[in-house]
Amino acid sequence: MKDKYAALDVAFREAKQWLENLDQNPILNKADREELLNRLMVAMPEDGMPGEDVVRHLVDNCKDNLLGSPGGRFFAWVIGGGLPAALASDWLTSSWDQNAVLFACGAAVNVVEEVAGKWILELLDLPRESSFGFTTGCQLAHFTCLSAARYKVLKDLDWDVNQDGLCGAPQIGIFTSEHRHGSVDRAVRYLGLGNKCLHKIATDAKGRILKEEFAKKIQAYSGPKIVVLDAADLNIAAFDSFSELIPIAKEHNAWVHIDGAFGLFARASLRLKNFTAGIQQADSWATDAHKWLNVPFDCGIAIVKDRESHRNSMTIHAAYMPPHKTARDQIDWTPEWSRRARGVPVYAALKELGKKGVADLVERCCDHCAFFVAEMEKLPHTEIIWKPTLNQALIRFCDPEGNNSNDHDKYTQQVVRKVNESGEAFFSESKWDGNVVMRVSVVNWQTTKSDIERVVQAFKNVLH
Known part of the structure; x- marks a missing residue:
């Protein structure tokens, strides 16, 4: 007898594989909108297809164009991951x-x-x-x-x-x-x-x-x-x-x-x-x-x-x-x-975390943010605009050949773009006092000290 819920098994396997590979996969979503439209914007079918095939179709056409925001090296916006429970x-x-x-x-x-x-x-x-x-x-x-x-x-x-x-x-x-x-x-x-x-x-x-x-x-x-x-x-x-x-x-x-x-x-x-x-x-x-x-x-x-x-x-x-x-x-x-x-x-x-677990999660994220900023402060061309009091920080990169604020704005954007394109991390830009800055936000339960060290190395590679 055919399993009418076979699609759920396919979804579970694919979802678990996505989550288990977050640490290895690049964070950046390099999606090309036209390519995605070409894959997905097909004529609506006259006849349907089995549910498990629908799930495979979605996975095949989307999996390489997903942002790794549930993982531990995403610091662009205040977005957590999903606790297992x-x-x-x-x-x-x-x-x-x-x-x-x-x-x-x-x-x-x-x-x-x-x-x-x-x-x-x-x-x-x-x-x-x-x-x-x-x-x-x-x-x-x-x-x-x-x-x-x-x-x-x-x-x-x-x-x-x-x-x-x-x-x-x-x-x-x-x-x-x-x-x-x-x-x-x-x-x-x-x-x-x-x-x-x-x-x-x-x-x-x-x-x-x-x-x-x-x-x-x-x-x-x-x-x-x-x-x-x-x-x-x-x-x-x-x-x-x-x-x-x-x-x-x-x-x-x-x-x-x-x-x-x-x-x-x-x-x-x-x-x-x-x-x-x-x-x-x-x-x-x-x-x-x-x-x-x-x-x-x-x-x-x-x-x-x-x-x-x-x-x-x-x-x-x-x-x-x-x-x-x-x-x-x-x-x-x-x-x-x-x-x-x-x-x-x-x-x-x-229920999974309990009071102590929530407190530990919050404090751990704050500690990771502080550690990241302390390590970044050692790098050349790096200016710490705001040292974290909680889990947020602001960093600006100064163009070694620049003469004005506009040059430093462009250099900051360039550094953020290169790190993001490396796939090792993902950050976003913001503005503070009229200047372009990189915003740091740490809220994910999966972020570890090793993640922070890995991301700092990505910046070293760009700022050498």
Whole structure:
């Protein structure tokens, strides 16, 4: 009898081979778009083909054009790999195929997600009464948290945004860092507030919002207010001074939201937790499990202290889907009507690592980043722009024959390109103080000291 699930066996063998070869394969994706289109953009077949052949077709046409971002030598963006238990449970989640929005649609995964959310609150030492929701990523986590914020600050002025919309509503002002992540801007647009409502605050030499300017701007604004603070910005992992800024925000009845896409996990480490002092006084927090928790993509986490505002901004009911009397229906906490049980890999990752394992992972990545920068500082033509305080660093390469900043910008781009093309590592460029820099980000559970030494050697080969 033919095995109707033979495609799963093919997928397992190919996936395992891909993962086992990450350390040997070049990191760089040298994909040529036209070549890929020629392979894949064929006429849609009139007749189908066996599932296992479909999987082989995808593997054959894609395997040599994949970026090695799940491996230990990828430092371009804040992207973790997939812990074995998290990856395996992600496969199970797809196989179980439960709609996680209602207890009635998937009782087991509903409870798994409820437990995972409570474990996250405990791990990050955030107010245990907080509500939470699992979203597609930090982008939608911001949207979810800021939806609750919008609901609350307008409700305090007797304006029901759910019923009355925004036309004629008091204008909300959003106060945030000049170095905020672009996902905050986009969330603000999604919410219909418009980017003109953003009040950008200058930062000090360490990337932190200036207290005096913040206090002055928030005091001068008479409308409803939302504050967005950074728990590790994308370039230098700068943490705003929560213990100083949040009390000022509260004096002016502002909702305080934290962008903690990866930096929020510093709270899992006793050694690093001091960076986040006072952060628990905020009203909401957004983070991304695919970063430092190393679960597969499609897993942001929105955490909101005000459960009522969170629920009222998200919930929906229909006659054909009555709510469960005691269960926590996930549709009340996220902006989706149907979705996969993305909290299951979070449960698995936390179960695999435990509290000590998460702390070790975070600290290990920070140590690897520090070691890498220390070794790079010994190389010629290398300028350390930002030494890591957490897991992020900035490096610039100075053209030995250059005369100006533009020459050094081009040389930096050239060095990054050559190292990436070697396949030994992958880095990305960024801009800092108007200059091109190489950004270093270490968050992968697989990165080892040997990986760092191997990457440093790649730079030596280019900079000799």
